[in-house]
Amino acid sequence: xxxxxxxxxxxxxxxxxxxxxxxLWVGSYVRSGSDFFLAGRSLPWWAIxxxxxxxxxxxxxxxGVGGDAYRYGIVMGNFEWIGCIPAMLVGAFVFIxxxxxxxxxxxxxxxxxRFSVQLRLSVAACWLFLxxxxxxxxxxxxxxxxxxxxxxxxxxxxxxxxxxxxxxxxSGGLAAVVYTDVLQGVVMxxxxxTFVVIGIYDVGGIEPLVDKIHAxxxxxxxxxxxxxxxxxxxxxxxxxxxxxxxDRPAHESEHLSLVLPVDTRSPGPWPGILFGLGLIVxxxxxxxxxxxxxxxxxxxxxxxxxxxxVYGALIKNLIPFLVAVPGLxxxxxxxxxxxxxxxxxxxxxxxxLLPVGCRGMFVAxxxxxxxxxxxxxxxxxxxxxxxxxxxxxxxxEADEGQMLAVGRWTTIGFVIWGIYFAFQLQAFPAGIYTIFxxxxxxxxxxxxxxxxxxxxxxxxxSDGAVTGFYAGLLTSIGLFSLNQRGLCQWLDLKPLFQVGxxxxxxxxxxxxxxxxxxxxxxxxxxxxxxxxTRYAIGGTNPDGEAA
Amino acid sequence: xxxxxxxGNFLRHQLDLVPLSAARxxxxxxxxxxxxxxxxxxxxATNPPDRPGTWRSDLKIWAWLALMFQIVIYxxx
Numbered sequence: 001x002x003x004x005x006x007x008x009x010x011x012x013x014x015x016x017x018x019x020x021x022x023x024l025w026v027g028s029y030v031r032s033g034s035d036f037f038l039a040g041r042s043l044p045w046w047a048i049x050x051x052x053x054x055x056x057x058x059x060x061x062x063x064g065v066g067g068d069a070y071r072y073g074i075v076m077g078n079f080e081w082i083g084c085i086p087a088m089l090v091g092a093f094v095f096i097x098x099x100x101x102x103x104x105x106x107x108x109x110x111x112x113x114r115f116s117v118q119l120r121l122s123v124a125a126c127w128l129f130l131x132x133x134x135x136x137x138x139x140x141x142x143x144x145x146x147x148x149x150x151x152x153x154x155x156x157x158x159x160x161x162x163x164x165x166x167x168x169x170x171s172g173g174l175a176a177v178v179y180t181d182v183l184q185g186v187v188m189x190x191x192x193x194t195f196v197v198i199g200i201y202d203v204g205g206i207e208p209l210v211d212k213i214h215a216x217x218x219x220x221x222x223x224x225x226x227x228x229x230x231x232x233x234x235x236x237x238x239x240x241x242x243x244x245x246x247d248r249p250a251h252e253s254e255h256l257s258l259v260l261p262v263d264t265r266s267p268g269p270w271p272g273i274l275f276g277l278g279l280i281v282x283x284x285x286x287x288x289x290x291x292x293x294x295x296x297x298x299x300x301x302x303x304x305x306x307x308x309x310v311y312g313a314l315i316k317n318l319i320p321f322l323v324a325v326p327g328l329x330x331x332x333x334x335x336x337x338x339x340x341x342x343x344x345x346x347x348x349x350x351x352x353l354l355p356v357g358c359r360g361m362f363v364a365x366x367x368x369x370x371x372x373x374x375x376x377x378x379x380x381x382x383x384x385x386x387x388x389x390x391x392x393x394x395x396x397e398a399d400e401g402q403m404l405a406v407g408r409w410t411t412i413g414f415v416i417w418g419i420y421f422a423f424q425l426q427a428f429p430a431g432i433y434t435i436f437x438x439x440x441x442x443x444x445x446x447x448x449x450x451x452x453x454x455x456x457x458x459x460x461x462s463d464g465a466v467t468g469f470y471a472g473l474l475t476s477i478g479l480f481s482l483n484q485r486g487l488c489q490w491l492d493l494k495p496l497f498q499v500g501x502x503x504x505x506x507x508x509x510x511x512x513x514x515x516x517x518x519x520x521x522x523x524x525x526x527x528x529x530x531x532x533t534r535y536a537i538g539g540t541n542p543d544g545e546a547a
Numbered sequence: 548x549x550x551x552x553x554x555g556n557f558l559r560h561q562l563d564l565v566p567l568s569a570a571r572x573x574x575x576x577x578x579x580x581x582x583x584x585x586x587x588x589x590x591x592a593t594n595p596p597d598r599p600g601t602w603r604s605d606l607k608i609w610a611w612l613a614l615m616f617q618i619v620i621y622x623x624x
Binding site: 074077081082085086089090092093097256257258259260261262263270271273274278301302303306307310311313314316317479482493494496497498 | 551610612613620
């Protein structure tokens, strides 16, 4: 992209200064471990709602969705729509109020109360591993993009982002994370909205944009099919031939369709979207991810926790228009890039479209998306470690002051780890980000299964839950192995899946296996005592109130 | 071929027979079911307990609005 001017830098520095002021100011009110991990249970619905949305959209997602929208079209919007909104609304009225009433700090803590300490430590260890790795992945992926966007050095980007985010998260914990997320959410939405409006104006309006998308995407699809057919022998050619579709007019491409066929090359075939994303990954993420749920647990009332999720669901309707449409505009402006170079389309579009000042605003929006996710993962990883390992296993008698001190030291530790891991990852191939997304799909299904079974049924037992969690996790890794080209060649098998990125199918599998094991083992093995089953929805908590 | 390949091929073939318009209706149907469920929730579950509820504080309305947007989006795209 074109060089940033001093006005652009002024915009970026203003945003960074405002973030630091808010974060450090909030931090001056933190006095205890409860303040640090749950903001003293004082957060209002509007702050949590915006924070939920900002946390969910990371810097790498902003770029990844843009690039994938260039390749596959608006189908990527499914990940923000059907992948979020139904789960957020079910969470708002069923799961989140229950977790809030149980007065837990982490989801694994709830799992110990309902099931057993083995399940608590297993789930906490899996999520802690994922979050700690994700810190490095996010820092590196975003630094790479900032290099292509603004020409900044990758090492400087990693260090600067980690230290800035680390400073206010160290100072203010969850409250600082949530209130800075509000600013970051507003900056991200305004920056992306400006970009989209300028882009649509540049291509002549919405109707010309739609026509050009169909024309360009059709031509690219045709070229792609020809390239694939050249690589195939005759028999395979017959099997691989693209089937004629009668669901849409001949001049229209799949780029503006949310519902794609089973054999699509995009990551969004409709069964995966509906059953995997809508029914498993979405609920698993919005109900089982500590990073997301933690801010609702810090709400000042049960009603505000519900309202935050509903408010977040309303904002979510807007997000795909902000993150996917730039990719479609880039497709029209730079069709020559093709699928292979789709990830550079967005930086190129920023340089070509945005005037002085607006470029700085887009970089600020990107930084906002990046920082809002990194700070959340940093704070949640700290919360998991301190509550589920340090306090549970090592120092159960730790008071609020000690918890605060350990929380702050752990935050520093994770900042150092994130920087170290990001530097180490530079030696790995570019697909490392996809590997961690696949890992997430292994965890989400089993996590949702144990949570749903624990909350919705008093018959589910701790033995069943532990067995189900590990069965779902391990068998999904087995399924993943059966799709690896090297192993398949060795075993003389075809890869199991024909879609490029089948992680939605892994999540369906892991959920179904977990649920089956939970049901079978709960039925045949000993049942849990009433002090455990009372933590199911409709039971009572230890104070005798409705849980 | 493992048993997983056999099951996968069978499912892929069966799902491929479902018209995309029917798949779209399944997605819209999910939202309609959610709308029906939300309207049935008690007002105590969707209003603040400590102050008189107004239409603005009733979460049913806002949840419905979010779902209505979704139905429009999935009907258009």
